[in-house]
Amino acid sequence: MLTSCIHISVTSWLFVSLPRYMGGVDLSDALIGYYTILNKTEKWYRSFLFHFVDIAVVNAFILYKELATARKEKVMSQKTFRETLVMELKAVGSTSKASPLPPPPAPQGASHKPVHFCQDGTSGRRRCVHCRQKTTVKCSSCDVCLCFVMARDCFNAWHTLNKL
Numbered sequence: 786m787l788t789s790c791i792h793i794s795v796t797s798w799l800f801v802s803l804p805r806y807m808g809g810v811d812l813s814d815a816l817i818g819y820y821t822i823l824n825k826t827e828k829w830y831r832s833f834l835f836h837f838v839d840i841a842v843v844n845a846f847i848l849y850k851e852l853a854t855a856r857k858e859k860v861m862s863q864k865t866f867r868e869t870l871v872m873e874l875k876a877v878g879s880t881s882k883a884s885p886l887p888p889p890p891a892p893q894g895a896s897h898k899p900v901h902f903c904q905d906g907t908s909g910r911r912r913c914v915h916c917r918q919k920t921t922v923k924c925s926s927c928d929v930c931l932c933f934v935m936a937r938d939c940f941n942a943w944h945t946l947n948k949l
Contacts, residue, residue, distance in 0.1 A: 816843045820867055842867060897949060898925045899933040899940050915939035915946075 817839045826832055846866050853860045861869065899922045903909035910919040911930040922933040922940065927949065932939035 813840070813843055813847070816846065816863060820863060842870065845870070896925070897927065897944055899923070899931070900925045902930075913937075913939050915943040 817836075843863075846863050849866060850860050901921050902911075902923050903921050906921055910921050911923075912918070913920045913932045914929050915931055916937055916939050918932055918937065920930055920932045920939075923930045924940065924944070927944075929943070931943050
């Protein structure tokens, strides 16, 4: 039979030891809160993606701070780190300054006719190569998506511009 009982309060242990182990999570949440790229959007997956980009940038900043401290270098602020990161990513992404190649010439005697490539006017649309709006029309010989509506006649404008 049990004569004595020891009571351990779980809540007191939780409040005493949990902050010791939560330092990284609290730091990450705080740093994300300072400069977040999260914006309100109707698409849930965009919020999800933006949050993961925030986490990746903050983790990179935390690693940078640890490395800079170990090397005894001056540590940048998070804002400066983010600006530097954006400029470096921009430089990596824009390696070519050349204009895109002109389209290959259509076969001799080819007739350029606008054709619809999808039956439904809302699903299956693609971007017009001239104005970047969504369209359901492409050129039968060039196989290039172009607008062909009253407000935007990209079909003729693009063929004139490319001398086709």
